[in-house]
Amino acid sequence: MHSVIKWIAWILVVIGGLNWGLVGFFNFDLVMTIFGSMSYIIYDIVGLSAVVLIIFKLFMRKMKKK
Numbered sequence: 001m002h003s004v005i006k007w008i009a010w011i012l013v014v015i016g017g018l019n020w021g022l023v024g025f026f027n028f029d030l031v032m033t034i035f036g037s038m039s040y041i042i043y044d045i046v047g048l049s050a051v052v053l054i055i056f057k058l059f060m061r062k063m064k065k066k
Helices: 002-026 030-065
Strands: none
Touching (some): 002 030
16 A cells, blocks of 8 residues: 555656656746646645655654564
8 A cells, every 4th residue: 555655656756856857947837738727636635645755764763673
């Protein structure tokens, strides 16, 4: 279960990173183009995915110390 959540989180974070690359290099927001006014939901999900990955990383670090 945890590995599925981590994979989904990684995929969403990569998609978010690619979108920011498009915004930075080409001034093109793919998420806004696809989802329009609902894009803030996608941004929220991508942000939460980053938080999940941070929590998993911190949790795994604590587990390795024991």
